[in-house]
Amino acid sequence: MLDIQLLRSDLEGVAARLATRGFVLDTARFHELEVRRKAIQMRTQELQSRRNSASKLIGQAKAKGEDTTAIMAEVALVGDELKTTEVQLVELQAELQIMLEGLPNMPYESVPVGASEADNQELRRVGSAPVFDFAVKDHVELGEGLGGLDFETAAKISGARFSVLKGGLARLHRALAQFMLDTHTDQHGYTEVYVPYLVNAASMRGTGQLPKFEEDLFRVPRQMGEGGEQNFYLIPTAEVPVTNMVRDEIVPLEQLPLKFVAHTPCFRSEAGSAGRDTRGMIRQHQFEKVELVQMVHPDESPAALEQLLGHAEMILQKLGLHYRVVRLCSGDIGFSSAITYDIEVWLPAQDTYREISSCSSFEAFQARRMQARFRNSAGKPELLHTLNGSGLAVGRTLVAVLENYQQTDGSIVIPEVLRPYMGGLEKLAR
């Protein structure tokens, strides 16, 4: 959520910055709502003030045993008008709130202006693509050849966009997650957290998935007492539960920065992506991710994003995988993001780079929604900055390892850093 004060003081400036990401801010409507809100709020508060002082007088008069009919008749009139204006005020503020929650974050100045993926900026390539002297297979062929990847059984159990892993492949998948967690906790200073996979609507609202993107989520209806109904949502990323740990909190200054890492499953309905990446494990309804989350002092967030990006990159470097870092353009960054770097890993079978991590700074956008604050050096509560990034998407990393470490006979050489997690095994073969 953007700061409403900023919209009030520099509406055109905000509109201009949102325009760079293809969002049209209805400035006339905002202005109109604000004018009405201001008038009604002032009137309401004036009436409340009169009612309060009159009520106080009634109390005093009654204590002395005096007659109060005249003043009570007067305050009744105030009460009648107040009933109307209070309702109007609530409605107006709700309208403003809906409008405000529908506004995406403003991109940083450094974010290249562009309309789509095609305008993203490649920053660097790290490592080099492996050279094969045979026809490479993709991860589906490799996995099925090893007898460890089974989409048919997954389809029977659940449906499309699910997978079953078996044997060495299942273990390799687990090894990757363990390796990532250990690296981030031991070497990068993150605290591991275990969090709920079902969260309430307030948490989804806090990180920006709700109200706008409900169709991307799996909703789990839940009967509450006396016909009440309240939904749980399956998390689409650990970002949601982990970032919401600080919702409605005031963190002491000396505890900053907070750095958390969590390994969780992620659930996405993939509405609107029918027909995209239907083959293999690239785009699933359920996948595992190791997520890095930081809550930092506002002054520190640009540097923290660079560090966080480096932490994610380190995993690929240790795994010996070739990748590139891309700065997303204004038209391609996510709703809540002010700046996003994607890490794209080389997939030889597709002869292309595919996203394996997305690292973003949200500035105070999420913190404002969540009322996540810290106590600054003046002792006053101030909004935190939140950041997160995948470190990394486990399923896609498995795909990358399979494809990049394949041998001519269809076996897979296990990257050295993973071998301790594989009982010393050096190679996956049928």
Add this chain to the structure above:
RNA sequence: GGAGAGGUGGCAGAGUGGUCGAAUGUACCUGACUCGAAAUCAGGCGUAGCGUUAUACGCUACCGAGGGUUCGAAUCCCUCCCUCUCCGCCA
């Protein structure tokens, strides 16, 4: 699933229809005393919105959440959520 207790400022904890944004204690800040500290004494000390661009002033809202009664609600009524204790069941 059953029974009971409870949710109030950073923390503890009083308040059961009006003078309560809220006693008191504690923590914290300032000052006095002191060479300095401790102890003691005095004062201050919630969040947010609006007027208003303003750490100053005024007004408004906030006592788990939402609704209701009332001229007036932390306090009374209704619904829900959460926490704790005991019993039952259970990975």
